[in-house]
Amino acid sequence: MRYGSSGNLTATQPNKTGIETIEKLKKFGYDYIELPLSEIMDLPPEQREAIVTRVEASGIKSEVLNNLFPRRMKLTGPNIDRKAIFSYxxxxxxxxxxxxxxxxxxxxxxxxxxxxxxxxxxxxxQLDSLHRELDDYIAGLGMRILIEPIHSFESNLINTFAEGVELKERWNLRNTDVLLDYYHMTREHEDPKILLTLGKENLRHIHFACPFLPGEGERVFPLYENEWRGYAEFASILKEIGYNGRISLEARTSDFDRHAPISLQILHTLFD
Incomplete structure (x- = not known):
């Protein structure tokens, strides 16, 4: 396994990228940082370049980036700007x-x-058409697109892992796979056993968080091995399907410096 932490939910600086945590993640033993792409794209070119330079100097990379499109850029509906989406x-x-x-x-x-x-x-x-475009374009870059299902309180399209797989298979997308976000899966009440039939061929990345921890709140850094009753089943399923990829914390914390090392140990305990 490779373990990382997302910058978007731990960001403390005005640029909202979380890049300020990268040296600490390296020090604590994380393998990579997961930076938010749309937040970086919102910065002036010189600040983007500064982030590239800082990543290169840190000793770890942003092996995964999330938040591909900014919330202001509408991808479905009556008023989409295909030229702007393409250029972006x-x-x-x-x-x-x-x-x-x-x-x-x-x-x-x-x-x-x-x-x-x-x-x-x-x-x-409309969404299918965009995914086909992305699948074709990203092949030339040697990367892959990951479909992230989001629970239905935040999005009205692609809410479950099964729906993400269906989108991928509907168009035989060759450079696209599916992400599982443990927090979104629990909020949507999707059974993690779906991975036993669909996970081995489609699951390529995981976002992980404690769905709720008293004293810390919702979608937070895990601090105890037994804090959430579903952890053991989820870990067992991943082992059964032979998952050995990346797991990123995409979570909030009240004390990054104290919690980040603890959470990394929890990840090792649960999933190694």
Whole structure:
């Protein structure tokens, strides 16, 4: 296994990338950082370059980037700007490559959700078309797109791992796989046993968090091996399907310096 931490939920600086944690992650023993691509793309070019330089100097890379599209860029609905979308991802994905990415996560729940009153089937066709474009384009960069299911309180499209796999298989996407976010899976009440039939061929990355921890709140760094009753079953399923990829903490914390080392040990205990 390789373990990392996402910057977007631990960011303390105005740029909202979490890049300020990268040296600490290296020191604590993490294998990589998972930076948010849309937040980096929101920065002026010189600040983007500074992040590339900082990653290169850190000793670890951003092997995965998440948040492919910003929430302001509508990907479904009556008013999408296909030219702007095309220009954006053709600038963003090469930047992800420079940061060390092997995978780029397409969750972007607010960008892909269709507006009230819009036809869902039409929205799915719009999303399918974009995924086919991305699948073709990213092949030339030597990376892969990861479909991230998001629970239905945040998005009205692609809410479960099964739906992510269905999207991939519907168009035989060759450079696309599916991510499982443990927090979103629990919120959506999807049975993790779905991985026993669909996970081995499709699961390529995991986001992990404690869904709720008294005293810390919702979607937080895990601090105890037995804090959530589903951990043991989830870990057992991953071992049964032979998963040996990356697991990123995508979680909040009240004390990064104290909790990050503890959480890394919990990950090793649960999944190694």
């Amino acid at each position: 991802y053709r600038e963003a994905l090469p930047l992800a490559k420079r940061l060390g990415a092997e995978y780029v996560v397409f969750g972007s729940p607010f960008a892909k959700s269709y507006p009230l009153g819009f036809d869902k089937n039409r929205a799915l066709k």
